[in-house]
Amino acid sequence: MDLVYTEAEEEFRRRLREWLAAVLPGLPAKPPPDDWPARRAYDSAWQRMLYEAGYAGLHWPVDAGGQGATPTQHLIYLEETEKAGAPYVGANFVGLLHAGPTIAAEGTAEQRARWLPPVLRGDAIWCQGFSEPDAGSDLAALRTRAVRDGDDYVISGSKIWTSHAEVADWCELLVRTDPDAPKHRGISWLALPMDAPGITVRPLRTLAGSAEFAEMFLDEVRVPVRNRVGAENDGWRVTMVTLSFERGTAFVGEVVACRRTLDGLADEARRNGRWDDPVLRRRLGRLNAEFRALWRLTQWNVAESERTGGVPGIGGSVFKLRYSGARQELYEAAAEVLGAADAFDLDREWVLDRLSSLSYTIAAGTSQIQRNIVAERILGLPKGR
Secondary structure (H helix, E strand, C coil), X not given: CCCCCCHHHHHHHHHHHHHHHHHHHHCCCCCCCCCHHHHHHHHHHHHHHHHHXXXXXXXXXXXXXXXXXXXXXXXXXXXXXXXXXXXXXXHHHHHHHHHHHHHHHHCCHHHHHHHHHHHHHCCCCEEEECCECCECCCHHHCCCEEEEECCEEEEEEEECCCECHHHCCEEEEXXXXXXXXXXXXXXXXXXXECCCCCEEEEEECCCCCCCCEEEEEEXXXXXXXXXXXXXXXXXXXXXXHHHHHHHHCCCHHHHHHHHHHHHHHHHHHHHHCHHHCHHHHHHHHHHHHHHHHHHHHHHHHXXXXXXXXXXXXXXXXXXXXXXXXXXXXXHHHHHHHHCCCXXXXXXXXXXXXXXXXXXCCCCCCCHHHHHHHHHHHHCCCCCCC
């Protein structure tokens, strides 16, 4: 792993910092967290600015509409935008970090030309239709059926925890196209237009009060066969490409954000007198070491990605597993710094983030699943019975 940036990479960092310093002061105020139509408009406007400045799809291949930047340049971009307090991808999360990279890696030329430019411009929002009520951690047990009828699939079933379904134009959808095949086979990856007849979306409100997830019900929804990415019944392999992006680089900016939060916690503890507690100081010091180590692991994963053509490897599962626990520990420390009187005040900084952190050992693959991946695919241990 090379931890030294080249002159070209540092020049890229300098130009990016200058652009951020010029444009960020002119951005409008962020909309309320529970107003998703307004958040979509805000996030899409920021994505258009990135597109016009040449920063959209930075690490995507040139033939997919991206800039062809190296994973290291992408890492610099994520680090600098987070440090500057730039808007996060928000409603563009699935399109930019999951579906888009998957289509770039697995889609046909026609599919790339059709779906990727609107994502990069901020014109199209995607949601993720993977989990089901009885197939969350055991994703391969999904039962949503897609029956071939001429040039269409007819889809019936339901999905849950469908990210950004309320405001999405498209959905990356996993369906079972061969019910008689073993469960990791017989699955296909489809692009579902969210305005198709037969789709019902019901928002799910989280502990923090927001509704970025939804249930989605599909009643004989027709999707053209040409919307399938990859071969029929090869969807599990395509899904592993999607999940490698989700676990490989999707949380990089959040590591930087956590380090900034940790600095803020230390400052708050000094102001309110809790810094005098040696146990708390040791806890914050250990968390500082944790997030520094996670940043180094991120750099290692990026270096590995550069050697393997830009698709993150299974090392992302190691990162995801430890990051999930460290984030929860960070916001437990935040509650200690705030004190009992403020730890549940939703108007206080960090409180909503603390509630959100509870989901991280489940979201993007539970910690139990990540341990299985690490044990079987990295350590070479036998599969459990």
